[in-house]
Amino acid sequence: MRFDILTIFPGMFDSYCNESMVKRARAKKIIDIHIHDIRKFSTERHGKVDAIPYGGGPGMVMTPQPLYDAIMHAKTLNKGPVIYLSPRGKLLTHKKAQKLAQSKKNSKQKPGLILVCGRYEGIDQRVIDLCVDEELSIGKYVLTGGELAALVVLDAVSRFVPDFIGKHESTVEESYSEALGGKKEYPHYTRPALFMNLEVPEVLQSGHHAKIKEWRKNKLT
Numbered sequence: 001m002r003f004d005i006l007t008i009f010p011g012m013f014d015s016y017c018n019e020s021m022v023k024r025a026r027a028k029k030i031i032d033i034h035i036h037d038i039r040k041f042s043t044e045r046h047g048k049v050d051a052i053p054y055g056g057g058p059g060m061v062m063t064p065q066p067l068y069d070a071i072m073h074a075k076t077l078n079k080g081p082v083i084y085l086s087p088r089g090k091l092l093t094h095k096k097a098q099k100l101a102q103s104k105k106n107s108k109q110k111p112g113l114i115l116v117c118g119r120y121e122g123i124d125q126r127v128i129d130l131c132v133d134e135e136l137s138i139g140k141y142v143l144t145g146g147e148l149a150a151l152v153v154l155d156a157v158s159r160f161v162p163d164f165i166g167k168h169e170s171t172v173e174e175s176y177s178e179a180l181g182g183k184k185e186y187p188h189y190t191r192p193a194l195f196m197n198l199e200v201p202e203v204l205q206s207g208h209h210a211k212i213k214e215w216r217k218n219k220l221t
């Protein structure tokens with residue numbers, strides 16, 4: 001799967017995209033991440049990308065030209081939908097992440113997503129009207145920009161890309177999955193059996209598979 005991420009802070013993606021599971025998946029070409037600096041597309045002096053809002057009000061708004069050109073460039077590289085991260089968007093869910101992992105226009109293409117990160121008070125509405133397919137929010141709170149939200153989408157979606165997760169872990173039986181009826185998973189325990197006077201539930205130590213299954217089922221919330 002290919003991700004093209006548009007931002008004015010490309011450095012923010014360096015550490016997350018070069019560690020752990022994401023690093024491994026990139027090395028194995030399971031996912032492909034391309035970060036684009038919106039500022040480089042600005043035709044104004046010093047790469048200006050913002051201006052005061054029409055109608056007045058606090059803060060700045062991202063101007064349409066650099067964003068529009070950056071999105072058009074990304075669209076030549078990635079045939080997936082253009083997603084703008086915004087607190088006004090639809091809330092990201094387990095199901096939505098699963099669906100996005102299959103984003104492609106036809107069966108011959110590999111899945112892809114173009115993630116647009118805004119800053120300041122937001123982006124000019126005309127960019128949304130012209131070239132955004134979907135607005136997505138990661139929660140009912142406001143972040144200082146879309147970068148963290150884009151990383152959350154990248155992570156949540158990548159987990160559903162075939163081979164991203166190892167054989168021993170799985171997205172089949174986890175919190176919010178269909179297999180668990182959309183419920184949250186049971187609690188986990190590991191060694192030692194006694195820690196700070198708290199014991200691992202006896203049934204889990206018993207090795208009785210049917211009873212463990214029943215206990216876990218009862219612990220779903």
Ligand code: ADE
Nearest residue numbers: 085086087137138143149
């Ligand atoms: N940008 C700012 N706040 C956001 C949120 N809650 N979700 C997605 N993008 C955002």
